[in-house]
Amino acid sequence: xxxxxxxxxxxxIPITEYPHVLMAHGGxxxxxxxxxxxxFLSSFDNPILATRHDSATINPGGxxxxxxxxSYVVQPLFFPxxxxxxxxINGTVNDLAMSGARPLFLSAAFIIEEGFSxxxxxxxxxxxxxxxxxxRVELVTGDTxxxxxxxxxxxxxxxxGIGRIEHSLVIAPSSVRPGDSILLSGDIGxxxxxxxxxxxxxAFETTIESDCAPLADLVIQLLEAGIEIHCLRDLTRGGLAxxxxxxxxxxxxxIHLNESVIPIHEDVQGACEILGLDPLYVxxxxxxxxxxxxxxxxxxxxxxxxxxxxxxxxxxxxxxxxSPGRVTMTSRIGVERIVDMLSGEQxxxxx
Amino acid sequence: xxxxxPGKILSISGDDPLTRTGRVSFGGIIKEVNLACVPEASVDxxxxxHVGFAISTLDEKEAEQVFEYLREIGELEQLExxxxxxxxxA
Amino acid sequence: xxxxxxxxxxxxARSYAAALAKITTRPWTIMExxxxxxxxxxxxxxxxxxxxxxTLVHGPGCPVCVTPVELIxxxxxxxxxxxxxxCSFGDMLRVPGLNRDLLSVKATxxxxxxxxxxxxxxxxxxxxxxxxxxxxxxxFETTAPANAMAVFQAKRQGITNFSLLVSHVLVPxxxxxxxxxxxxxxxxxLAAGHVCTVMGYxxxxxxxxxxxxxxxxTGFEPLDILQGITMCVRQLEEGRSExxxxxxxxxxxxxxxxxxxxxxxxxxxxxxxxxxxxxxxASGLKLTAPYAEFDAEARFGLANQxxxxxxxxxxxxxxxxxxxxxxxxxxxxxxxxxxxLGATMVSSEGACAAYxxxxxxQRATTAAIGEGEDR
Numbered sequence: 001x002x003x004x005x006x007x008x009x010x011x012x013i014p015i016t017e018y019p020h021v022l023m024a025h026g027g028x029x030x031x032x033x034x035x036x037x038x039x040f041l042s043s044f045d046n047p048i049l050a051t052r053h054d055s056a057t058i059n060p061g062g063x064x065x066x067x068x069x070x071s072y073v074v075q076p077l078f079f080p081x082x083x084x085x086x087x088x089i090n091g092t093v094n095d096l097a098m099s100g101a102r103p104l105f106l107s108a109a110f111i112i113e114e115g116f117s118x119x120x121x122x123x124x125x126x127x128x129x130x131x132x133x134x135x136r137v138e139l140v141t142g143d144t145x146x147x148x149x150x151x152x153x154x155x156x157x158x159x160x161g162i163g164r165i166e167h168s169l170v171i172a173p174s175s176v177r178p179g180d181s182i183l184l185s186g187d188i189g190x191x192x193x194x195x196x197x198x199x200x201x202x203a204f205e206t207t208i209e210s211d212c213a214p215l216a217d218l219v220i221q222l223l224e225a226g227i228e229i230h231c232l233r234d235l236t237r238g239g240l241a242x243x244x245x246x247x248x249x250x251x252x253x254x255i256h257l258n259e260s261v262i263p264i265h266e267d268v269q270g271a272c273e274i275l276g277l278d279p280l281y282v283x284x285x286x287x288x289x290x291x292x293x294x295x296x297x298x299x300x301x302x303x304x305x306x307x308x309x310x311x312x313x314x315x316x317x318x319x320x321x322x323s324p325g326r327v328t329m330t331s332r333i334g335v336e337r338i339v340d341m342l343s344g345e346q347x348x349x350x351x
Numbered sequence: 352x353x354x355x356x357p358g359k360i361l362s363i364s365g366d367d368p369l370t371r372t373g374r375v376s377f378g379g380i381i382k383e384v385n386l387a388c389v390p391e392a393s394v395d396x397x398x399x400x401h402v403g404f405a406i407s408t409l410d411e412k413e414a415e416q417v418f419e420y421l422r423e424i425g426e427l428e429q430l431e432x433x434x435x436x437x438x439x440x441a
Numbered sequence: 442x443x444x445x446x447x448x449x450x451x452x453x454a455r456s457y458a459a460a461l462a463k464i465t466t467r468p469w470t471i472m473e474x475x476x477x478x479x480x481x482x483x484x485x486x487x488x489x490x491x492x493x494x495x496t497l498v499h500g501p502g503c504p505v506c507v508t509p510v511e512l513i514x515x516x517x518x519x520x521x522x523x524x525x526x527x528c529s530f531g532d533m534l535r536v537p538g539l540n541r542d543l544l545s546v547k548a549t550x551x552x553x554x555x556x557x558x559x560x561x562x563x564x565x566x567x568x569x570x571x572x573x574x575x576x577x578x579x580x581f582e583t584t585a586p587a588n589a590m591a592v593f594q595a596k597r598q599g600i601t602n603f604s605l606l607v608s609h610v611l612v613p614x615x616x617x618x619x620x621x622x623x624x625x626x627x628x629x630x631l632a633a634g635h636v637c638t639v640m641g642y643x644x645x646x647x648x649x650x651x652x653x654x655x656x657x658x659t660g661f662e663p664l665d666i667l668q669g670i671t672m673c674v675r676q677l678e679e680g681r682s683e684x685x686x687x688x689x690x691x692x693x694x695x696x697x698x699x700x701x702x703x704x705x706x707x708x709x710x711x712x713x714x715x716x717x718x719x720x721x722x723a724s725g726l727k728l729t730a731p732y733a734e735f736d737a738e739a740r741f742g743l744a745n746q747x748x749x750x751x752x753x754x755x756x757x758x759x760x761x762x763x764x765x766x767x768x769x770x771x772x773x774x775x776x777x778x779x780x781x782l783g784a785t786m787v788s789s790e791g792a793c794a795a796y797x798x799x800x801x802x803q804r805a806t807t808a809a810i811g812e813g814e815d816r
Binding site: 353354356357359369370377378385387388390397399401402403404406409411413416417418420424425 | 442443445453530583593639665699703
């Protein structure tokens with residue numbers, strides 16, 4: 001066939017290297033994982049770190065403890081349903097909860113920008129006090145630093161936490177088995193949309209509040225009821241999709257989701273529709289997935305639904321022997337498709 | 352292009368037709384939308400919104416059309432005596 | 442959500458699929474020219490519901506994918522300037538220019554902001570009188586009224602620190618360019634429902650007549666697209682070539698007159714280069730003389746440069762529907778969303794990105810069927 005000269009395929013020089021860190025490197029997606037692998041995991045290689053779980057299980061002197069840390073840089077600092085302080089306590093409490101640990105003690109370190117309002121700092125501290133009290137943890141040590149005006153973003157908070165593991169299960173991706181059920185504790189996307197609603201350029205009127213909440217109490221109830229939990233993961237940045245991809249990537253198994261049962265509130269859906277966001281990738285702060293043997297699923301579901309933060313829990317899918325390391329989803333239309341991690345932050349679109 | 356979403360007009364403000372705006376609800380989320388291109392739209396109407404602009408008023412009668420068409424072709428298939436798979440080579 | 446969820450109904454989809462299976466007696470290749478429709482088709486797996494004799498191809502319906510790399514490069518240069526606040530839709534931020542994208546300009550200190558609407562950018566100009574606010578006006582006809590309104594209001598309100606970097610493209614000339622190519626395999630089109638909401642569909646009537654192709658104006662939800670395909674196949678099976686309207690809840694034949702008046706006031710037709718295709722006559726929009734002061738290219742006085750592009754990327758053939766993403770040797774291997782070789786892999790509406798995200802495992806079985814096409 002004669003080549004038509006006026007139609008020339010074209011494409012740009014590829015960008016394969018990132019000499020500078022981008023926002024996307026913190027977005028919870030592929031780029032962040034690449035950064036962590038290449039820069040940090042390779043530098044600090046040890047068996048505990050290699051489990052790559054949200055919190056580390058350590059055994060000093062025979063006691064089984066969970067140990068974790070997280071930093072909070074959210075903007076805006078105050079959003080419907082919470083603030084950076086609420087996140088700082090609950091985020092770390094939840095990381096401990098995901099090992100099935102009973103959270104006990106937290107540290108908190110503050111990096112405060114010169115000029116930041118003392119009243120705002122007080123508000124944040126009170127939020128943390130309230131959240132710590134609800135989560136039944138004590139803040140036992142901390143640190144305070146002030147940086148030049150323009151070198152911070154108001155305030156950054158880091159919290160580290162220690163919890164006691166009172167069960168003898170191995171709660172990790174390595175325990176996942178084909179045939180397991182996947183429980184999702186509630187509706188998705190609320191936190192990400194609540195935060196976005198307060199941002200310039202994307203603002204809208206809404207009553208949506210962040211779903212930020214402590215999960216430890218419910219997890220401990222499940223464990224005390226004798227539910228044989230295989231794996232837990234709280235949904236944070238990157239949403240439900242990223243959490244599941246992270247779990248299954250290093251296993252031989254496949255996670256299969258059923259789109260039509262995943263709960264999403266209508267106003268969250270509305271926001272996702274107008275911004276062109278896929279709710280599967282929108283951040284949450286008070287939701288988790290629980291992977292467990294199918295035989296335990298109904299009992300666990302009943303327990304979750306009786307708890308205030310699990311009222312809308314569903315069986316969202318199951319673990320199969322299919323394409324190893326993949327997450328697939330049966331769409332509402334009934335067709336199966338791959339669910340992957342995004343390479344960076346999900347951006348609003350017009351197309 | 353083109354992400355445009357149907358939303359319900361809750362209230363309208365502005366006298367100048369070019370800067371006439373409405374508070375439009377998308378499942379409970381409310382955004383201020385420019386209504387300059389839909390002068391006929393009123394409160395409780397649904398409009399199709401793209402990047403903060405209403406580009407049409409949704410015709411609620413026509414909204415059923417997708418399902419009516421399906422019913423029509425369904426009935427057509429039942430009436431026809433046609434054997435599927437009979438083709439002629441082009 | 443009303444007027445959305447009912448068009449995502451599984452039973453309706455199955456019924457349309459069954460109807461299509463019954464009425465399709467010959468192989469047909471149908472093209473949609475709309476990133477939003479591409480997105481829906483791949484996200485819901487609609488092409489898997491079609492009989493195997495129907496081949497769906499994705500045309501150049503992504504304004505992000507067809508914006509010439511020289512213009513992206515200009516955007517990057519403008520955004521990097523200290524006095525500029527560069528505003529854009531999210532879609533454009535990861536499309537590579539010569540060796541970086543707008544997101545990396547942000548990473549090195551440029552003030553790059555995502556906005557929902559061009560009027561948000563105008564507000565940013567009002568709030569920052571000491572800065573130059575530039576809005577990247579990319580889009581098809583759907584976005585033109587909003588972009589026109591931003592410039593119209595800027596002029597009326599004397600907001601001089603605002604300008605537009607224009608990359609508007611029009612659908613009908615692209616459709617004609619595809620149809621007049623000797624390599625064309627496309628027998629029917631789904632026209633973009635929101636473009637037609639603004640412009641109406643009278644421009645497609647001569648195209649349908651002259652090239653003997655059915656054109657069905659189609660919406661964006663799964664049932665809309667399935668109905669649009671059904672209407673198109675019926676025409677093909679019956680030997681008709683008319684313009685029909687599937688998206689009647691939003692589209693009228695004459696379109697939206699106030700929107701068209703606004704566009705005509707601010708923009709005029711101009712030739713445009715489409716990335717991957719080349720120059721198409723009368724296929725773009727530029728600012729009219731009374732609004733020329735708001736043109737960012739003129740305001741920042743950037744020289745035109747020609748950028749040599751590597752031949753490995755097949756975006757051009759994919760945009761014309763001649764190749765499917767998985768038929769490209771680099772797809773999924775040297776070309777992924779993390780390391781894109783072309784715009785169709787970067788843009789969330791690009792055919793390659795859509796296939797990679799949702800259908801990576803699909804192989805070339807569907808492509809083989811296209812070879813038995815009648816012409």
